[in-house]
Amino acid sequence: MSALDGSIVIIALPAIFRGIDLDPLAPHNIGFLLWMIMGYRLVQAVAVTTLGRLGDIYGRVRIYNAGFAVFTIASILLSFDPFHASGAAVWLIAWRLLQALGGSMLTGNSAAILTDAFPADRRGFALGLNQVAALAGQLTGLVLGGLLAAWDWRAVFWVNVPIGLFFTVWAYRKLRDTGERHPGRIDWWGNGLFALGLGAILIAITMGLQPYGGHTMGWTSPAVILLLSVGVASLAGFVGVEMRVAEPMVDLDLFRIRAFSAGNIAALCASLAQGGLQFVLIIWLQGIWLPLHGYDYADTPLWDGIFLLPLTIGFFISGPLTGALSDRFGARVFATIGMVLFGSSFVGLLLLPIVFPYWAFALLIALNGIGTGMFAAPNTASIMGSVPARYRGVASGMRATFQNSGTALSIGVFFSLIIVGISERLPATMSVGLQQQGVPADIATRVADLPPVTSLFSAMLGSNPIEQLLRGTGILDTLDPAQQQHLTGGEFFPQLLSGPFHQGLVIVFVASIALSLCAATASALRGPRSADGDHGVRRGVTKDLVQVPDRTV
Template identity: 75%
Template structure:
């Protein structure tokens, strides 16, 4: 006679099924957010489109920002739908949607601008599927694990998310070298297996559904308002009317103002409807409010860091150390691995320790350590010794891991079961919105700093190498956005800027070699870029301190 396992053993086995499945899901979703960044050169070559042409920069920005925008906007609504109709049901459907979108992305039948629109459109659908996973995974974990083990489970899950972001940088470089479509193929087997596994094994907890009415006005004002703000930020990164950015564009300012007004309307709507999308009373809970405030501040500090470090490595440090521009995307991902290792080491440990000692002290200390690394990065020379850079970004990852898991555990444990889905979605919204805002703000600060100093340095440097003054001034006056993105895409910036005019071919061979060599552009951009780095790192350090202050105000959470 077969003896069935005791209920405690079954519950324990089920928890591990939940942890491994949701970990695979968030890893896949996070990996896809970064794998495309490093693969953009191969993708645009594959669809025969020059992303650095003035008319095509919009395609490039939306390939980077579109995924994050959708995830920022949808996670709260999808978390609320999970509370109403079943978190496992919405989560499982998200696996299916994500996998289908990955398949469609790899079968782009067009070329040029139409091919880029195809990719952007299916990336939006992919992001919608990823949002269903992100919005409900933390709630499903919280349902499955008892309070004394949640920190470990959520910490493990958060580690997978960050690991996916940075492993995507390396995997994208390796896969794109083979075939740009492989960047999307890599998700398909994981998606198919994860979908079948989730449908067969995951189950709704008893009392897991809390039927109610959909708050249409709340959903609309929130989605359109936040979308408008993020769209305005993305448009603000594009040159307009002779200015290096689009912040002087009246359309950008109108869209931004409309977004802010709609979010104000959202708060008014939520305070008056009977069944709101977000119960504003949650923010009277100190642990919930302080945890989300800390999440937003830390995401603002950290979100743009990845792009700034990539530009630093690809545009300056790697060429100065003998790497060709077309090799820099892959090597930038490899040289950033200490950041991932730091997070991998501290995340699960911090989550386990928070189960025993409480979340406030560990999360707050993590943010202070995280902020201190920006001071260290600020003190590095632009051509730094790698050991110092690696040590600082590893400590940065350790601090981030110390904060992330305990903070998530505190937020999710502070709300009643009926509202875990929307709480998970709100936490993800603060995190994703902070990341998107950070990218927009940091890029704008960097572009503004470069605009003040780069044109004169560029013009004088080109004239010294025999480029006629008129051409040199024209090249120097070009918006620095294209210069920055050319470095990110692994393209020799000066070769890209000078080749269309035919001037490069007319110069003596020695001058051509100097201009397109590995040292001329890094030395040219070093001083203006260092000024921009200082502004960005000071802002990140201040935001990290604000996140630590917010974390310390959460109260005792054991």
């Protein structure tokens, strides 16, 4: 449910914007679009470690159960938006942040609850199913969002309500806390600096994607530079605080555990490589491939989800299977091979033409899903099994933080790289294309100066911006019917966008290949398989080990 809501809104954004009557092409509305996407990721990235720590102190099941209730309440409030246009967008963004907090209470403790409940020889299978549930929700949201949005945009929030109500009651009645509980104090300074640092960086990314002055993006904006500086300084201060306080939010000595540090580095690199992929594929399909194959813009969100199903199927096949096998043979081989296959899929996607044969695309995204499944469950089992029992809540939160932070950063980086690629060629290409259809040169140049990020999000929202832009100039009615039909049809804008978009796509996929290799290397260096919690480190962690001579480091 938590993962599903991170993606279901992405597909439903065209219906949401139409439903609240918000113009996605207006420059000042780009911020609303970005915050609907990034706000959820921001809260999840910032909150999960703290909520995992609270689970260690007050009980993991207690925090997990409360997450169901918070998530359900936020879903109800989201579906009753009383405002219009920008006011409605602010309402949705605000309650999405609360919804993300509830989701963080779930994801920050779920892996720790399963690690407590299952013995070491079954843990990989259990965590594999948990990973499958998470990614299945994320990918199923792409299909479900298209189906529900075709009915009513509010339905993408209604779908959570009966599930949330049932499982809120079920969790309070059935779940029992079998893990250790260690009362302690909250590291408020550490929590504050971490939230400020990561939050400032992710806010800066959302601002950096928007035009500033005469620039296509806002990375030179003083506000962005200030936020990035504050973010880096706060995270540096966070590390200093954690090294000195008696009960840190994040015990940095955990990173002395080889399997823990290598697994989290691999997870971060994998998330950076994959997090923005979903958005790239949505733009590729909804903005270019589907319109060029005769699909109406209004139907592209639904078909986008359907054509991405091989990605889900690949993960469904490999996730539980490799999770179970890793219980017997260890995580290193499966996780490393998974990242190699994952990177190989990007090589294949890099070689595809922009108007590809679907069978080749389907095979490559299925390979991507298989590689992700082979990596996710064994890597999670390795991370969770490497720490002593009392640290499982914070370890679960830290794992989720690395994953969510990587995803959020990846979205910003992928968008930035594609915008750079588009901005170099799209204005000139659009101006020439418009003039060839009878649009006067001065008007064609003015329309072609549309910020590249607006063109990108128009493609993502499955809309053709040309008609709206030309109608605003009054020139469209002066053209002959054949020219009007061509300019406002389903092929003109995708054909203009395809070349510049492919240039950005090459940059993105090369970056993903490099990150996949980094993840595979980190995974291979995690060390041999070891018994549960066998990795001793100094300070707080060492004293938690069972003092048996052949197991104590």
